[in-house]
Amino acid sequence: MNITIYHNPECGTSRNTLALIRNTGVEPEVIEYLKQPPSLAILTKLISDAGLAVREAIRQKGTPYTELGLDAPGLTDAQLLDAMLAHPILINRPFVVTPNGTRLCRPSELVLDILPLPQKGPFTKEDGEVVINSEGRRVTTSD
DSSP, rough: OOOOOEEOOOOHHHHHHHHHHTTTOOOEEEEETTTOOHHHHHHHHHHHTTOOOOOGOOTTTTTTTTTTTTTTTTOHHHHHHHHHHHHHGOOOOEEEEEETTTEEOOSGGGGGGSSSOOOOOOOOOOTTOOOOOTOOOOOOTTO
């Protein structure tokens, strides 16, 4: 089963997403993108395959986004991508690639839409939110 997560172990959303993948019984390929940034071609493909605009894939919080002037509306996608490659902390996370598609998994439970295998048991996010019940089914706000 080929599943890849572009992961930041310091990020709770990324840790929750990784745990949801592992809750299917699959050990994904984990790429710590801050240590091993993607190439321009891979980053462009991740963003495109996830159905996002380049600007939607940029992380603003806790990054040099404003200091680098990336909030300027006239910047091109190429300029934004160059900044993301020069400062990988600007790449929003986590991106997950499975045989069923690619997603920027914010919130982490978005990964459930592309996982090929079902959850094997209950799952509670780090903040205490129950995502998967004891029957292995997704909990929704209407439950």
